[in-house]
Amino acid sequence: MSDSLVIIPTYNEKENVERMIRKVFSLPFSFHVLIIDDGSPDGTATIVQSLMQEFSGKLFLEERKGKLGLGTAYIHGFKWALSRNYEFIFEMDCDFSHNPDDLIRLRQACVDGGDVAIGSRYTKGGKIENWPMGRVLMSYCASIYVRMILWVPFKDTTAGFKCYRKKVLERINFDDIKFIGYAFQIEMKYIAYKLGFKVIEVPITFTDRVEGASKMSKGIFKEAILGVLKMKFMKIS
Numbered sequence: 001m002s003d004s005l006v007i008i009p010t011y012n013e014k015e016n017v018e019r020m021i022r023k024v025f026s027l028p029f030s031f032h033v034l035i036i037d038d039g040s041p042d043g044t045a046t047i048v049q050s051l052m053q054e055f056s057g058k059l060f061l062e063e064r065k066g067k068l069g070l071g072t073a074y075i076h077g078f079k080w081a082l083s084r085n086y087e088f089i090f091e092m093d094c095d096f097s098h099n100p101d102d103l104i105r106l107r108q109a110c111v112d113g114g115d116v117a118i119g120s121r122y123t124k125g126g127k128i129e130n131w132p133m134g135r136v137l138m139s140y141c142a143s144i145y146v147r148m149i150l151w152v153p154f155k156d157t158t159a160g161f162k163c164y165r166k167k168v169l170e171r172i173n174f175d176d177i178k179f180i181g182y183a184f185q186i187e188m189k190y191i192a193y194k195l196g197f198k199v200i201e202v203p204i205t206f207t208d209r210v211e212g213a214s215k216m217s218k219g220i221f222k223e224a225i226l227g228v229l230k231m232k233f234m235k236i237s
Contacts, residue, residue: 002032004029004030005034005084006024006033006034008020008033009047009094010036010044011037016095020096021059029104032059033055036074036076038064039063048126050087060108069181071177081166090164101207106163107163107204114198114200115165116163116192117162118201119159119161124203127206128205129138129206130207136219143157160183162189187231
């Protein structure tokens with residue numbers, strides 16, 4: 001039984017999902033993987049199902065009907081993980097923008113004393129590859145904006161590659177989470193920080209997807225920008 005679960009939400013990731021699963025299971029540490037598929041019409045879930053016998057006991061699939069939002073997918077996964085007593089619970093994209101090799105470094109950061117480990121593009125040693133300059137500037141400025149409004153010490157406030165210790169997720173009331181899109185990533189870090197948990201940044205190289213279509217849009221960034229103002233006045237306990 002592994003103590004570490006990697007949660008990967010999917011929607012139309014047939015080009016990536018098998019490669020990602022095989023890559024995670026090839027790592028020198030035994031991770032389990034939970035795919036949460038939101039009714040992908042391209043057959044992503046069918047591909048996962050075809051691999052479950054080969055990876056019995058360490059590959060799991062939860063299927064949902066329709067696109068219900070990134071935040072609700074992760075919350076579904078968090079509840080699933082907590083009910084099975086995993087100690088280290090990860091968020092990761094399926095498109096290889098997050099390098100699976102970095103899972104081991106994120107886990108080690110939590111083993112060494114962190115409560116939340118962020119795969120950070122903007123801390124020293126972190127970088128971005130294959131993004132157009134306009135998107136880099138948009139993301140970087142968004143992180144600066146969040147830091148200015150919320151007064152948090154970590155630099156990559158919008159990062160989606162993370163490891164949580166179980167005790168962090170046990171403290172957060174998921175029913176109080178306000179956002180289900182991009183702002184969800186900011187909100188979860190902010191709540192963990194305000195609850196007094198130790199947040200550590202681990203430098204990573206973020207690489208834009210090669211296969212499949214990006215889910216990012218200007219509307220998603222707008223949600224994050226407006227959402228941060230609402231977070232500023234949230235009561236957290």
